[in-house]
Amino acid sequence: DAGVIQSPRHEVTEMGQEVTLRCKPISGHDYLFWYRQTMMRGLELLIYFNNNVPIDDSGMPEDRFSAKMPNASFSTLKIQPSEPRDSAVYFCASSFWGLEAFFGQGTRLTVV
């Protein structure tokens, strides 16, 4: 298996623009997590899905953030409109039965 695949690896965008981050989980995994990593706050859980259904989105910073999982092999995290304080590395992770989570390589987002 290729592991968790995220795209793009790097994204630079202007403040106010819409940003969409993509994730393909490991085949057969039933949980998908979106994390954000910054120096100040470390790894923060934004939202997680079980069998494509959002279970807990309490970590989503505000309404500008939204996540979808239309099927078992694809998820998106959208920020609209983006702000400089959204600059961070965003990770997607997947697991089976909610146990050992495997991470993608991340998307480094820079909002200028």
Added chain:
Amino acid sequence: GQQLNQSPQSMFIQEGEDVSMNCTSSSIFNTWLWYKQDPGEGPVLLIALYKAGELTSNGRLTAQFGITRKDSFLNISASIPSDVGIYFCAGHAKTGNQFYFGTGTSLTVIP
């Protein structure tokens, strides 16, 4: 959210030395995981622990699930330069079914 206290925050050691780090929580976890993150990469799973008191090894790495279920330890023996990176612990509780991450231990190995 849950806070996991990881210590030490950073370590500078000579190649060949052994390393110990730990993670504590105010809550009980059913699973403890240890990850390593290299610069520009995602965390990579090193060891998973599922039972209180469990001691598991992966090469030069050994991790233990604390008896109280509120802590875990990671040891690295005979460190080498490629051990450099940030090590994270993560706890998983059935309630809420999510992982909580520690603040990380940055390891530097001096050749």
